[in-house]
Amino acid sequence: MTTTTLDAASTAAKTGAATGPISGVFSAATTPVGPDGAPRLDLFAAHAQALLREGCHGVALLGTTGEANSFSVAERMALLDAARDSGIAGPQLLPGTSSCNIPESVALTRHAVDHGVLGCVMLPPFYYKGVSDDGLFRFYASVIEGVGDDRLRLVLYHIPQVTQVPIGHDLIARLLDAFPGIVVGIKDSAGDLGNMAAMVARFPGFSVLAGADPLLLPLLRGGGQGCITATSNLRADALRTIWEKWADPTAEAEVAAAQDRINAWRSLTNTYVQLPTVKAMVAKARGNDAWLNVRPPLAPLSDAERENVWSEMDRLSA
Amino acid sequence: MTTTTLDAASTAAKTGAATGPISGVFSAATTPVGPDGAPRLDLFAAHAQALLREGCHGVALLGTTGEANSFSVAERMALLDAARDSGIAGPQLLPGTSSCNIPESVALTRHAVDHGVLGCVMLPPFYYKGVSDDGLFRFYASVIEGVGDDRLRLVLYHIPQVTQVPIGHDLIARLLDAFPGIVVGIKDSAGDLGNMAAMVARFPGFSVLAGADPLLLPLLRGGGQGCITATSNLRADALRTIWEKWADPTAEAEVAAAQDRINAWRSLTNTYVQLPTVKAMVAKARGNDAWLNVRPPLAPLSDAERENVWSEMDRLSA
Numbered sequence: 001m002t003t004t005t006l007d008a009a010s011t012a013a014k015t016g017a018a019t020g021p022i023s024g025v026f027s028a029a030t031t032p033v034g035p036d037g038a039p040r041l042d043l044f045a046a047h048a049q050a051l052l053r054e055g056c057h058g059v060a061l062l063g064t065t066g067e068a069n070s071f072s073v074a075e076r077m078a079l080l081d082a083a084r085d086s087g088i089a090g091p092q093l094l095p096g097t098s099s100c101n102i103p104e105s106v107a108l109t110r111h112a113v114d115h116g117v118l119g120c121v122m123l124p125p126f127y128y129k130g131v132s133d134d135g136l137f138r139f140y141a142s143v144i145e146g147v148g149d150d151r152l153r154l155v156l157y158h159i160p161q162v163t164q165v166p167i168g169h170d171l172i173a174r175l176l177d178a179f180p181g182i183v184v185g186i187k188d189s190a191g192d193l194g195n196m197a198a199m200v201a202r203f204p205g206f207s208v209l210a211g212a213d214p215l216l217l218p219l220l221r222g223g224g225q226g227c228i229t230a231t232s233n234l235r236a237d238a239l240r241t242i243w244e245k246w247a248d249p250t251a252e253a254e255v256a257a258a259q260d261r262i263n264a265w266r267s268l269t270n271t272y273v274q275l276p277t278v279k280a281m282v283a284k285a286r287g288n289d290a291w292l293n294v295r296p297p298l299a300p301l302s303d304a305e306r307e308n309v310w311s312e313m314d315r316l317s318a
Numbered sequence: 319m320t321t322t323t324l325d326a327a328s329t330a331a332k333t334g335a336a337t338g339p340i341s342g343v344f345s346a347a348t349t350p351v352g353p354d355g356a357p358r359l360d361l362f363a364a365h366a367q368a369l370l371r372e373g374c375h376g377v378a379l380l381g382t383t384g385e386a387n388s389f390s391v392a393e394r395m396a397l398l399d400a401a402r403d404s405g406i407a408g409p410q411l412l413p414g415t416s417s418c419n420i421p422e423s424v425a426l427t428r429h430a431v432d433h434g435v436l437g438c439v440m441l442p443p444f445y446y447k448g449v450s451d452d453g454l455f456r457f458y459a460s461v462i463e464g465v466g467d468d469r470l471r472l473v474l475y476h477i478p479q480v481t482q483v484p485i486g487h488d489l490i491a492r493l494l495d496a497f498p499g500i501v502v503g504i505k506d507s508a509g510d511l512g513n514m515a516a517m518v519a520r521f522p523g524f525s526v527l528a529g530a531d532p533l534l535l536p537l538l539r540g541g542g543q544g545c546i547t548a549t550s551n552l553r554a555d556a557l558r559t560i561w562e563k564w565a566d567p568t569a570e571a572e573v574a575a576a577q578d579r580i581n582a583w584r585s586l587t588n589t590y591v592q593l594p595t596v597k598a599m600v601a602k603a604r605g606n607d608a609w610l611n612v613r614p615p616l617a618p619l620s621d622a623e624r625e626n627v628w629s630e631m632d633r634l635s636a
Contacts, residue, residue, distance in 0.1 A: 069419065132591075132615075134617040139615045297449040297483075299449075
C-alpha cells in the first residue's frame with residue numbers, strides 16, 4: 001500500500017464514495033440509554049454528529065462499544081434511523097448488523113443497505129464455539145444472499161477475545177473469492193499487529209481496520225486503512241491527525257504526539273471495565289449524566305470509580 | 319431429598335401441576351429445518367409428541383441442542399406455537415426464552431408464560447465476558463420485572479463451556495432471595511457433579527437438572543430433580559427408567575443397565591460435532607432426512623461420518 005493509494009482512499013472517504021476500500025477513522029460509538037434502559041435517540045444522534053465534527057470520517061454504531069447485542073432488532077433499526085434522520089449521510093455510517101441468527105442479520109443488514117451505508121460490520125455468530133470454517137462461510141453467505149443487494153459492503157469483525165470465534169485467513173480468502181466487491185474489509189480487535197499485517201499482505205484491496213487505538217499508526221505504516229475504536233468517542237481529533245499525516249515526513253513529531261495522546265486516553269478507558277468507563281468519560285465530555293447508564297449485563301461504574309476517571313480526564317486535558 | 323419427596327414431584331410432573339419444583343426427564347429437543355433453513359413446524363410438533371410417548375415428562379425446546387440462538391424471535395415463537403397447536407399441554411413445555419438483550423427476552427418469555435408453560439429456561443446474556451454478578455442480576459431481574467407475571471417459573475441455564483459466562487451460587491442466592499417462587503431451578507450442563515451437589519445442599523426446594531446424561535443417576539441419588547439432555551431425542555426410555563426407579567432397591571440392576579445404555583448413546587453423539595450428530599441420529603430414528611439439516615454456523619456431518627454414526631446406531635440397537 002503506497003501513499004498514493006491511501007490518498008485516493010482518503011479522497012474517497014471524504015467524498016463519501018462507497019466504491020473504494022473502506023478507509024478512515026471510524027468511531028465505535030457508544031449508545032446512550034435512559035435510566036429505564038430505553039435508547040436515547042436524541043442524544044445518540046447529537047453524539048454521532050459531534051463525532052463527525054471532531055474528526056471521524058464516519059460512525060461505526062452498534063458494535064461492541066455500542067452494546068449492539070444488548071438491543072433488540074427494532075431498537076437497532078431505530079438507532080440507525082435516528083442517525084440518518086439527524087442528517088448524517090449513509091456513506092458516513094458503518095453499523096453493526098449481525099446477530100447469532102441469519103433472518104435477523106438479513107433484516108438488519110437490508111435495513112442498513114437501504115440507508116445507503118458505507119458498509120455493514122458483521123460479527124460471526126458467537127453462541128456455538130469451535131465451529132468450522134464451513135459453518136461460518138455458510139452463515140456469511142446466507143446473510144449476503146438473503147440481503148441480495150449489490151450495494152452491500154461487508155466488513156468482517158474479528159474480536160476473538162469476546163466472541164471466542166476467530167475469523168481466520170482461509171475463511172476470508174473463501175469469502176473474497178465467492179463475494180468479490182461485497183466482502184471488503186475487516187475490523188480486527190484482537191490487538192495483534194502481525195495478524196493485521198498478514199491480512200494486508202495476503203488480500204490486496206481488502207481494508208484492514210484496527211480495533212485498538214495504539215495500533216493505528218503501525219497499521220497505517222503497514223498498509224492498513226484506518227480504525228474503528230472506542231477512544232474516538234473522546235479523542236477523535238488525535239486519531240484523525242494520525243490518519244491524515246502519518247506519511248508526511250514533516251509531521252513525524254505531531255503524529256507521534258497524537259499517538260501518545262490517544263494511547264493515554266485509551267489506557268484511561270481500561271482503568272475499570274472498559275465500556276462503562278468509556279460511557280462515564282463521554283458523560284463528562286458531553287456534560288450529560290444519561291451517558292452513565294449501561295444496559296445489563298454491563299454495570300455502571302461506582303461513584304468512586306467514576307470520580308477517579310473524571311479526575312484523570314481533567315489531568316489528561318490539562 | 320427423600321424418596322417420598324421425589325414421588326410427590328413425580329406425581330406433580332405427571333399431572334402437569336406447575337406449582338412444585340420442576341422435576342423429571344425433559345428433552346433438549348432438536349429443531350428440524352428444511353434445506354432452506356426454515357423451521358419444519360410439522361416435523362417438530364410430531365417429534366415433540368413422540369418424545370412424550372417415549373418417556374419424557376416434557377419437552378425443553380429451543381436450548382443449545384435446539385439451536386435456539388440460530389432462530390429469530392418470530393421463529394422461536396412459531397415453534398412453541400406449533401408444539402402447543404399440536405395438542406401438547408403448556409405444563410409439558412420448558413422452552414428456552416432468553417437472548418442477549420432484555421426486550422426480546424421479555425417478549426419470548428411473556429409469549430411462553432401466556433402458553434402456560436412449566437418454566438422458561440434462560441441463558442445469561444453471553445456476548446460480553448467477565449461481567450459482574452451485579453450485571454447478571456440486573457439482566458435477569460429486568461426480564462422478570464419486564465414480564466411482570468406471577469406465573470413465570472424461571473430455570474437458569476449454566477453452560478459455561480459455551481457461554482463463557484458462568485452462573486455462580488451467590489448470584490443464584492441473590493435471585494432466589496429477590497424472586498422467591500419465580501426462580502425455581504437450574505439446568506447445569508457443565509458436567510460437574512460437585513457443582514450440582516453444592517446447589518442441592520445450599521438451595522432447598524431449588525430444582526437442579528443435569529444437562530449431561532451420564533450424571534442423571536448420581537444427581538438423583540444426590541437430591542437432584544432430573545435432566546434436560548440431548549440424548550433424550552433418541553433414548554428417552556432409558557432416562558425415564560432411571561428417573562422412575564433409581565430409589566427402588568429391587569430395580570438396581572435395571573437402573574444401572576439403563577444408565578449404561580444412555581451413556582453408550584451419549585458417547586455416540588460425541589463422535590463428531592455433537593449437535594449435527596444428534597440430528598443425523600434423529601434422522602435415522604424418525605426415518606426422515608430433513609433432520610440432517612442444521613442452521614449455520616453449524617454444519618452437517620459428511621456422508622462418511624453419517625454412515626459411521628448410523629452403523630453404530632444399528633450396533634447399539636441390536
